[in-house]
Amino acid sequence: MVRFSGVGLCYPEGGGAWALQGLDFLLPEGSFTWLLGPSGAGKTSVLGLMHLRLRPSIGRIEVLGHDPAGLPRAQLPALRRRIGVVFQDYRLLPHLSAFENVALPLRIQGVTEARLRADVTEMLRWVGLAERAEAAPAALSGGEQQRLALARAVIARPALLVADEPTGNLDATQARRVLSLLRELHRLGTTVVVATHSEALPEEYPAPALRLEGGRLLRHG
Ligand SMILES: Nc1ncnc2c1ncn2[C@@H]1O[C@H](COP(=O)(O)OP(=O)(O)O)[C@@H](O)[C@H]1O
């Protein structure tokens, strides 16, 4: 499902330093994995490789059965659409309502208006935002914005979901709520990867973990 083989990453603007080095791991289909490590360890970089915004400087990655380096450029968007991303800073579109933010991936796919209405309404209900459909993102609390970002990431039913510090800016109650949604997605069969610098979170939901430090993997399991 997700395989890294000898992966290293060197940012062009990074002065030649390796952000990631010697990463080897396999995340099975349908797994839930914590991506742990302190700030600067390389978590966001690993997720960037997984959702195909970054390419390894060395080594190979395989995502959903494809090596993106071996894929014709024209096929990359289709592969990306099967990967849901929850960015650390949400990246909601401020001029669109909550409803339209979630609807956007379906509009891009040309889904009919009737099906779109039904799917987005159901998704907003699932994340507990049915009453907030017409609100602008700025009018939502941090926890609500995070759940909206999650709704947008999964509306197109991705096979792989990667979430970057999805509880980082939330209080304990909101964090637990977001985490329970991620767990439910996992139960429904989605492969889920959650990056966090928190040690408390994985204790609440024990699952296999990749632990990064200084761009290297400490242990897997
Ligand atoms: N766009 C970039 N350009 C140069 N260096 C970067 C860039 N993004 C991240 N880095 C460096 O890569 C390392 C890992 O960063 P990151 O993946 O953001 O870690 P984390 O998400 O665990 O905090 C850090 O040393 C960081 O400074």
Ligand SMILES: [Mg+2]
């Ligand atoms: Mg990060």
